[in-house]
Amino acid sequence: MRKLILVAGLLASSLSVASAKELLNSSYDISRELFAEINPLFVAHWQAKTGETLTINQSHGGSSRQAQAIIQGLRADVVTFNQSSDIDVLHQRGNLLPANWRERLPNNASPYYSTMAFLVRKGNPKNIQDWADLTQGDVSLVFPNPKTSGNARYTYLAAYGAAKQRLGDDAARNWMVDFLRRVVVFDTGGRGATTSFIERQLGDVLITFESEVNNIIAQYPDLELQRVVPATNVLAEFPVAWVDRNVTRNGTAEQAKAYLEFLYTAEAQQLLANFFYRVHHPEVIAANADKFPQTNLFTVEQVFGDWEKVHTDHFANNAELDKLLAEGRRSR
Amino acid sequence: MTSKLGASPLLRRVLIGTGVGLSVLLLLTPLLLIFIAAFSAGIGGVISNLRDADMLHAIGLTLLVAGLTVPINLVFGTLIAWCVTRFTFPGRRLLLTLIDIPFAVSPVVAGLLYLLLYGSNGPFATWLDAADVQLMFAWPGLVMVTVFVSCPFVVKELVPLMSTLGTEQEEAAVLLGASGWQVFWHITFPNIRWALLYGVILTNARAVGEFGAVSVVSGTIRGQTNTLPLHIELLQQDYNATGAFIAAALLTLMAIATLVVKAILQWRLQRDH
Structure with a gap:
């Protein structure tokens, strides 16, 4: 009987919530702490502006998996991903938003960006400063599997792009064989790789987004881990979009657009900088200059072509990544 | 051979000792560790984690999913068991096999x-x-998949029992003029009630702990479609190991409570027969 009352109560509460305006933000898996702080800011901002009380719900997961769920019916109003190809999929396979979604918001619809960084153990015992140092001596590496993780795809492309600039195409290829051979374990996602590096004490260097490196350092102050940002590096965009079909159905078009535009305001950009994401707002950049080492950033498109080409050339079965890994195994 | 084995007290002790030792190592220690880890941040940590809105919602x-799954499968399972053991019809064996599908597929x-x-x-x-x-x-999707994965439990408990009970008592009741409902309520139900309850407990245990199927259809929206097992994974990924262990400890407590009830029922079942 008590269970029945509880059930009735829950049903009633879920129904009553549905009548107030809600936004569902579908995001990548390591952005929870970030949006947990941004959302209340926007709710207050929207309340002051329109008098309407919003509730913002969050769903987090690997961004390809999140896109898949939206195609299959998850009614997310906005997506905040770490791979623009995962938003393209929403257009290609579900026609949930227009092909030109990048042009609807400034900076390629990417309110913030990041780049790759190294996390090294206390005192940087292997003296790692740049990509070239990663293949010195017996240095061993940890990063997730580029086949399953967007994070690791950026690591792979950053390393390859930097090597091409440093060594030229042919020597870069040989360097990549050595680089990939040194990976101790390919976890499926970013947080799994962090666990391998921290809890299992595997590897000398963990490679992940600069923002995540700083996050890990803050999480484990006792380990006195250090951050190293290589000089030549990839620009990793964090694209956002509202999902047209869902906002039309939910009647949240206005709110969804305002929410994403809010990410470009000084208030939100400062918060993003606090989480060590690089931002575009000039004043916020000036105020946080010491946080972000000067780097020479290249875009994936500049070096490797568009993402579809990158996928077929590098990450598809038996493409470049598989070949490099196989060569590494043979040379061992 | 067996008498020789049993005759040597030393060997017997070694075997029993190994059995107990392995159980402690493989079963009891991990369980204890869950609770130790859950309380690692002290009582205050436990309380603040438990009062978290997302945790409460999970x-x-x-409980909502289990609370809806159990009655649905209770009725469904009893109906199927009744059909299969009280009537013969073409496709009866096929139906019994189909019931096993939720156990057979991942x-x-x-x-x-x-x-x-x-x-x-x-x-x-x-x-x-x-x-x-x-x-x-x-x-609704969470309930649907949970009903699916846990539907065989009640049937599996009832079918063997109802087959051995036979139909004599029920036939006698019908001959004496009892209606179908009276037959079920006064003859069948008293005979199967413990088995039924046992089936309910297993269904409940599965419904509460289900991860795989629920994970696919949940979309893991915090505070909306996140069940306790899913919440454990999310907390783990948030670097909130204590929170994850507290949620795990809660699930473990539910499981232990289920086991205790199950043990009592098993004892009563044996006594009744």
Whole structure:
């Protein structure tokens, strides 16, 4: 009987919530702490502006998996991903938003960006400063599997792009064989790789987004881990979009657009900088200059072509990544 | 051979000792560790984690899913068991085999099947859309897959018992003029009630702990479609190991309570026969 009352109560509460305006933000898996702080800011901002009380719900997961769920019916109003190809999929396979979604918001619809960084153990015992140092001596590496993780795809492309600039195409290829051979374990996602590096004490260097490196350092102050940002590096965009079909159905078009535009305001950009994401707002950049080492950033498109080409050339079965890994195994 | 084995007290002690030792090592220690880790941040940490809105919602949602799954499978399981043991009809054996499907397929596959059927690309999509009914990525979907993965338990408990009980008592009641409902209520139900309860407990245990199928259709929206097992994974990924262990300890407590009730019932079942 008590269970029945509880059930009735829950049903009633879920129904009553549905009548107030809600936004569902579908995001990548390591952005929870970030949006947990941004959302209340926007709710207050929207309340002051329109008098309407919003509730913002969050769903987090690997961004390809999140896109898949939206195609299959998850009614997310906005997506905040770490791979623009995962938003393209929403257009290609579900026609949930227009092909030109990048042009609807400034900076390629990417309110913030990041780049790759190294996390090294206390005192940087292997003296790692740049990509070239990663293949010195017996240095061993940890990063997730580029086949399953967007994070690791950026690591792979950053390393390859930097090597091409440093060594030229042919020597870069040989360097990549050595680089990939040194990976101790390919976890499926970013947080799994962090666990391998921290809890299992595997590897000398963990490679992940600069923002995540700083996050890990803050999480484990006792380990006195250090951050190293290589000089030549990839620009990793964090694209956002509202999902047209869902906002039309939910009647949240206005709110969804305002929410994403809010990410470009000084208030939100400062918060993003606090989480060590690089931002575009000039004043916020000036105020946080010491946080972000000067780097020479290249875009994936500049070096490797568009993402579809990158996928077929590098990450598809038996493409470049598989070949490099196989060569590494043979040379061992 | 066996008498020799039993005759040597030393060997017997070694064997029993190994058995107990392994059980402690493989079963008891991990259980204890869950509770130690849960309390690692002290009572205050436990309370603040338990009072977290997402955690409370996950607990409530888990109870809601179990609370709906159990009655559905109770009725469904009793009906099927009644059909199969009281009537002979073509396809009876096939039906008994079909009942095993949820045990035979992986829960993840079950979740994907439901997603394909009731998701945006499924055959019912236009109809569901027009009626503005959201099944997948909402609590109805969680209940649907949980009902699926846990539906064989009640049937599996009832069928052997009802087969051995036979139909004599029920036939006698019918001859004396009892209606169908009276036969069930006064003859069948008293005979099967303990087995029924046992089936309910197993169903409940599975419903509360289900991860795979639920994970596929949940969409893991915090505070909306996140059950306790899913919440454990999320907390773990948030670097909130204590929170994850507290949620795990809660699930473990539910499981232990289930086991205790199950043991009592088993004892009563044996005594009744």
